[in-house]
Amino acid sequence: MEMVEQLLSRTDAVYQRWLASITDDVVADGVVMFCLESLLERHATYGIGEWLTGYLMIGQEGDRGLFLRCDGGGGPVFRADLGGLGEVDLDVVAPVFEVWLHSRFALPPDPEPELPPTADVYVDNVPVDAVQLLVRVRKLLGVDWRFGDLRGLLAAQPFLAARSAHLRALRRDLEHAPELRPYVHYASDHGLEAVWSPVRPGSR
Structure with a gap:
């Protein structure tokens, strides 16, 4: 040594x-x-x-x-x-x-925590009358909710939208859909957390 x-x-x-x-x-x-x-x-x-x-x-x-x-x-x-x-x-x-x-020994912020590879994805906080917004979430997630069920889903938020979704791919998709970022969450040990959030919020 x-x-x-x-x-x-x-x-x-x-x-x-x-x-x-x-x-x-x-x-x-x-x-x-x-x-x-x-x-x-x-x-x-x-x-x-x-x-x-x-x-x-x-x-x-x-x-x-x-x-x-x-x-x-x-x-x-x-x-x-x-x-x-x-x-x-x-x-x-x-x-x-x-x-x-x-810089007087200033430290950069800690790197953003890594997303888990997969997790159940939930939709939350979509305004209850924003059916067209939920249609765009439907397309983003590639799910087959029936159009007649959308108002019921909005009233039931948060609701499970996809099981074991690939979060990194979903985050990449959200890069091109900024209007949907506040509504797409994943289930963690701390509750629901935003897939996109640069600084992940605490437990819900």
């Missing part, structure tokens, strides 16, 4: 200069950036060299570490769960350390 000092010598030059300029940890909006003493301690405590070889843990945000790749070429600042799966678990926080430093 490489010594931390060797890794440090191959990190981003701007980071090396910044690290040399501080004597204590720097705290910024939930992020703790390590001074050299803390860096050496945390790198050993979390066994970084064992599961993320060639990376240096330069800071921490809760139970996630912040890392630089030590290949002599600068490169992005990464974030990963501590004790994670190695390089496959890394998210990019900033393209280079200098950009991140100028």
Whole structure:
């Protein structure tokens, strides 16, 4: 296992200069950036060299570490769960350390949670007199509701529209049907959630 000092010598030059300029940890909006003493301690405590070889843990945000790749070429600042799966678990926080430093260590929002592959789909919140809107939902979902039943379905919302629908394909279809996005939901452990919503709502 490489010594931390060797890794440090191959990190981003701007980071090396910044690290040399501080004597204590720097705290910024939930992020703790390590001074050299803390860096050496945390790198050993979390066994970084064992599961993320060639990376240096330069800071921490809760139970996630912040890392630089030590290949002599600068490169992005990464974030990963501590004790994670190695390089496959890394998210990019900033393209280079200098950009991140100028942002005062601002973190990007967490990525949108993944949709499950399939789930039961429900229709809800369609105005009770909007039969034509429900006709468009019918076409979107490829279901065969009888036209004579549509008003009854509107009165029964939320109602099950499709079982085990492929949500990613449905979301792609909703890209071209923005007027239908508020009405198409899927069943999760937390209740009904919007298929399209950029930030998924809580339980209903």
